[in-house]
Amino acid sequence: MVNEIFPVVEVRGASIAFPGVKALDGVDFRLLPGEVHTLMGENGAGKSTLIKALTGVYQIDSGSIAVFGEERRFANTGAAQDAGISTVYQEVNLCTNLSIGENVMLGQEIRSVFGINWRATHARAREALQEMGLGHLDTRAPLDSISIALQQLVAISRAMVRKSKVLILDEPTSSLDAAEVDVLFGVIRRLRDRGVAILFVSHFLDQVYAISDRITVLRNGGFVGEYLTRELDRTELISKMIGKDLGALRALGSNRQIDERDRTATPVYSAEGLARTGALAPTDLDIHRGEVVGFAGLLGSGRTELARLIVGADKPDAGTVRLAGTTATIASPVAGLAHRIAYSTENRREDGIVGDLSIRENIMLAVQAQRGWLRRVPAREVDRLVTMYMERFSVRPNDPDRPIRLLSGGNQQKVLLGRWLATDPELLLLDEPTRGIDVGAKADIQETVAELAEGGMSVVFISSELEEVVRLSERIVVMKDHRKIGEVAGGPDVTAERIVSIIAADSDERAETLVADPRVIDGEGEHA
Template identity: 80%
Template sequence: MIEPIAIVEVRNASITFPGVKALDDVSFRLLPGEVHTLMGENGAGKSTLIKALTGVYQIDSGEIVVAGQVRHFNGTASAQAAGISTVYQEVNLCTNLTIGENVMLGHEVRDWTGINWRKTHAKASEALARMGLGDLDPRAPLSSISIALQQLVAISRAMVTDSKVLILDEPTSSLDANEVEVLFDVIRRLRDQGVAILFVSHFLDQVYAISDRITVLRNGAFVGEYLKRDLDRTQLISKMIGKDFESLKALGSNRQTQQRDRSVTPLFSAEDLGRKGAIEPTDLDIHAGEVVGFAGLLGAGRTELARLIAGADKSDTGTIRLRGKKVSLNSPVAGLAHGIAYSTESRRDDGIVGDLSVRENIMLAVQARRGWFRRVPAREVDQLVKTYMERFSVRPNDPDRPIRLLSGGNQQKVLLGRWLATNPDLLLLDEPTRGIDVGAKADIQETVAELAEGGMSVVFVSSELEEVVRLSERIVILKDHQKVGEVVNGPEVTAESIVSVIASESGDQAEKTAGALAEEVATGEASADQEGSAS
């Protein structure tokens, strides 16, 4: 069977920002009548490629070819004129207008009197009907329909100009299962009409439900293009994280060998802890001195669960107990007051305060815990800052230097010092080693092990599965915003075995796979105990 000619081709495109190559000689193509999914972990280059295709970014080298012609986009309007439309994760509509006005915005039917609203709404009805949304009243306020239907209205607006390419960037992130299926019906309808659809999602089940073809990017580079039928979930994850199974098997792991008594009251306990649209109700125990790893792909719910534990987000369901006593954690300040510290995954946006000094950044959490009207004495400030700058070898050794002038690794060390200065009982570290050099990673991993040995509980969240396996005593596995498994670490637990759970085709199957892994670990522990008794 001869493949159709690509409607869009990106040929050897590169885009460089200060200090980073966001796209490195990437080639990509979209065929008409296909759903083509773009996959890759955070920082892989997905968003940069989309912005190049939509005219937000101009490529530094290479070329973009649309319908056989080389195009030079100098803005979103030129991309739209070439037949490329985009619907983003956050629906960009006007809730104060009608459904029809939103569909036809910028394309209203005009005559000598101005906008002919009767014909405009009639055209909107036709556009909605093509999407299978003929039952929607174009004169109804947009605010009267659900977010899911607003997403479909946004697609209808994108297709008013008969675009040949539709880019859907995380369109299902705020939809429930039934709403996703309605969206997929619309996508299939457009595909069957010959539209080329570029789909971006971090939900594996959805990717395999809707895709015809998959392209994988990693670290700004092209990894490969595959037909869905030729790429199973396990292979996809391996290509995204850049590790084949042989290298995963060879990874070392400094696992704790002691058998923890899990009958004692845990330091932290959550029952049915959840937040709508973020994480399904989850049970979780964390014992004193234990490192609990959160494993899962980007968007699995790792950060969302960590934020609920810390009080950074307010839960909709569930109860939390600290040392057996029920508590309410409705803010980060409340979390700090109960000895819970949370280091965010977004170092630049939610972590450091760039214009403040290293000294001021280290002291922020201590001062917040004490209250802004009880200033920390200068001598104590000097001692704390000196302690943590020396402990983590922060360079340069200048506490008055603006933190924005430090390297990423040194900024991360300062953040770790900030939270340790509060002397927490439970420390949540979300992607603490992302974007830093190997030496800084090793320092932080050693620190996590030392903290646990000293009795502090640590939740360690990382996209790098080998890190999670190496550091964790117990691993919570998340997928598609829900906990699908939990295993005590041991020789049977590898990055490969964690991948096998994540790659399971459904949540139920993932739970079964995780249960089988946990049973294997338990059997191994029992055998080890028997051997010890016999000896």
């Protein structure tokens, strides 16, 4: 039974600042014994920072963390483990060169005067696995002989050997199929019923509602609220995560006209059954000339995964791609450029700009890659392209030889946009192009997207800000849990609330939506 009086862990007013950003800003959080408590929030909400504060990776700048009522300061992860807090991450931190039993008992081996007693150690490992419902596993078998799902459970067994009272599960289901998730959830419920306090982090909305007793929402490093899962409507949860109340979401209608495009024309890009194991379920997609297609969904919905498959950054396991009606294989971003497909990544600093290179060099990188590094772009053409795009986007300061790392985020984004437009693409994919930039730069980029489409370029626009997607898109592809669940034709009657309602609905509710509104196109189960 949930104990409302004595939290196992209680965080009060926790703040952590890094240069230029406040990762946590006065966050409160409590974790009660015998419950599954889910931490929710979009990218940059502060979830990972809070977990790292609880596990001794980061020190809080202000506020307090109490464990069983005693205020604690964890100097490192070992100190957190000694306090009874264990973490199992998305990427399982186990030793694949050791046996299952050795991993379960790592650091807790049973010793005698002659060293480690391996027989007793494996016997204790079997007991721990049996407690998790994993008694069928051979403790002496190599760890890499079992699936990732079972390795997750081995990692949880190791935490229980340590007598952990708090178990943090950070995106534990991201690589699991439905059957494996059911097994994991059975173990989680068994631990919860034994009184273990479980902090669960996931972007799978259906899973959150299936396993959680309580939800805490963070946004932009701040505390939004704590809610009993049974009392928090899914649509309301999403509105709290993105920072828009339901009334504001209703008001965010599309500025574009009703989509009357001729859908019988041959698409610029067409995919059928495009899929990648663990990243994207089989997906159909058509993109027409001069069309802005928005990809909408929460963090982890599959938006970026679909974009990376389109451009060739990742290789699909299945599916057929056609460009202007002709079957094509796009095996790399360079191949994508050869087919006039350009992709601006969501991770501007790590995968976009090259910080120590100049504005000029950053703009010309893709054009030079197109031509090959042995065929240098003539200096006159370099000057023409660099001048054109710096002027077009009002890049400041107006110094092409300035290192790009010294520019603001908005100006860096403008340089990246210039880089891809310099390749003269037919299809441009923009992944979070307005994240972390000021209002003026954001408006400039949104205006540019509309102008590009009017000029005949096809644009895929991905943004966590639903109002942007709604405002700019003629058609919106709605993503959830690594699959396309529907499409919505754009128009003045489309609102962000409507998109949220589709994401929040379960399968039966979406079926009712399809009957009530034929302009919502089903996208789920097309390749079951």
